[in-house]
Amino acid sequence: MTPTSSEPSVALPRLGVLYNPRTVEILSLARVSPGRWRTVWLVDRELNAQVGARRLLRRFGEVIDITGLSMAEAATCITEPLDGILATNDPDLVRAAELAEQLGLPHFCPAQVARLNDKFLQRQALQAAGLPTPGCVRIPAGMSLDAAVAAVAGLSYPAILKPAHGASSRATYAVSNADEVGQRFAERLDYPSEDFVVEERIPDGWAPADSPWADYLSVESLAVDGEITHFGITGRGQLAEGFRETASIMPPALAPAEWPALYGLATAAIRGLGLSSGVFHTEIKLSADGPRVLEVNGRLGGGSISWLAERVSGYSLLAAAGLVNLGRPPAPVPVPVPVPANTNGVGFAVYVQPPYEAREVVDITGADEVRAIPEVDELVLTRRPGDQVNPPEEGSQSVVAIIRGLAADHVRVAELLAQIEKSLQFSYR
Template identity: 35%
Template sequence: MNRPLVVVYDLGAAPPGDIAVGLAPLTPLLFAIPVNEHTTAMRPLLEQFGQVVEVESEESVDDAAEWLAARGAAGIVTYSEKALRLTGALARALGLPHLGDHALAPLTDKARQRAALRAAGVDAVRFHALTTPDDWAAAAAETGLPAVLKPLYGGASTNTYLVRDAAEGDALARRLLEEGAPGYDPHGGLILEEYLPGRDCGPFGDYVSVESLVVAGRIDHIAVTGKLPMVPPFRETGRFWPPSLDTVEEDEVRTIARDAITALGITTGLVHTELKLTPSGPRLIEVNGRLGGGMNELAIHALGANLVEAGGRVALGEDVKLPELSTDEVFFHQFHPAPRRPCVLVGVDGGDDVRGMSGVGVYRVFSRPGAALAGGVHTQEMDMVIGRVADHAELAALAAAVDDRLVFRFSFDDGDLAVSGADLGAL
């Protein structure tokens, strides 16, 4: 195939190596990148896999599109939440399909998304957008407390908080808005949403996600993803296929995700839909128009399928169908998020013990000793356990054993601290 594919790359995307493995054998690659610290550092690596054009500003989109068109751009895709708007702008300039004609706005503005879902009767979570520091009172009156405060356009739980106290919420919203750009939009604001309390899910998290591939309007669910429990405020610790749901609830989750994708007008591409498991049934958290974090590697191990490649093929107009997920085993990723306070990682003990555990295939440490960790409430994965087990009971036992065996050592401004994986989430 010689139909060049445009890959819009930015922070939070699938790693360049994964993009190269999934797409370089398929077709020539053209990378479009915004100019920032991350993409500048990654450009030499991207240039090993394809040609690169920089998009310096909104005004330079047409110039970049002209450069891409001259090289025969036949499709466009991104694996980065942060790059969705740039991808949409380039797609329009090139006349190429991306997500859907009307899908980009609700996928990059959570208030618009909530309004569209409510209008379609898919979900009716109470919400209110905050664009100025004086919007707090009206927002809190609409949603009640507790509530979730997060950027209108963001990802990886960045600046996402559970607010229980009105005065603290007011101060937090003012600080985030006055600092500017709480999310990915330099002019964006915040959304306050009704808090959805989860039900008791035992050793697992009270939320799931649905991974979907939309091909010319046809919605194919790849899998429903179970989760390990979150740590405060909303940091993830792991994912697994298949989920620990009964057939009735899994079908309900799939139906809600399908209805949400339809309501938002998504007609092509990869979709990652998150849902809370409440005492009264599944409720929508949000819909994301891109590949979910870690899902490509999970799919490679569990399905023998590459989702980066699938997304690229769909962008080029191919009819892609993925294999069915087997329920004979449980495939999982377990990881440990960095502390919320700034610190330096001194070391991680117990890694060799974890590698020797039955069911563990790989244990990787992403943050090396001496690494400065900036802190914050977003999910920053410091390590990853990848494996497979016979069933969910074995997964629960193995995840607990991993947490007990690993010890993380940090240096904070007020002294050094060593904690087990089980206690790390409190930091």
């Protein structure tokens, strides 16, 4: 059903939404806002050039143009007070914190956002909180290659090289020694334009050949005034080269007895970062040494997680995120029962990743065949023939197709992953 904007809104709070077309689905937000809040879209035209999108935004709320403005300047454009601010990606968390500080609204403060977005600062905070933490070294922009190699010589390898501020495994590389760190940097034409970190790799829980499921997952959590509620856990398919995501599975293929420990670890990580309110997406690796925190994100998880949550349980994480960012308790979370028999089934989202060396999509076949699979709800082609791709730099955002649906159980999901991989074919150059 198409959302409408005609519902009475006199008594509803006003939620400022930093609009980004990559992380905000306008119609999805418009569908969950009636009866909960009035949406005020905060739009930067330099990031959102599509005129059609701005027209659509006006159908479902007030639009305030903040193009080229500092958050102090943007605050002066907001003539009717806001009650909260919603950010859906890491860079916008910074702007939301600055704007909330100007307006006196509940939100993360800039120091908290720094601990969420900066991978080195987050590792330091988690270590200080007593959580097991791999060794991590920052390589600041401007450091010479020789100095960078020397700085990481004392780490244990294998390790991972990645931007200190980054998402979706952008520019993320496996490295086997300090010299390889230098080689990777030397290959980057823009080095050293930003800070990087080199982090010891947490031991794998199992070999990729042993399971269709990856040895990491994420806990989706909501917190208001120190009370943390965990919605559930999202499993993953095996990673593509460059640590790129290939599938999200909800609920995961995980024994019920293992869930409480993962919830406890997510709670400890959130509190270890000094956070008491917000929406959190905590990635955890099921290592051979026990579960270990990969990172905590102060936003909803990407990769179709909100879609999956609603598909398998009827619960809207997006609506919950809006309420939490207004400082209000979300709707009660359904009792998290980690077995498909107590949900609608097992939700899946498949992300078709191009080969690591691919740079352009040439042809696509098999889309109609995949759409005809009974369990498939939708297939979205995110790249077309002639579109460019750059997996090393784009990370998981190099995805060329997304397939979402619902299956009876994990055995069937595993079969579907194989069937989709066989049927949907892309050619590249």
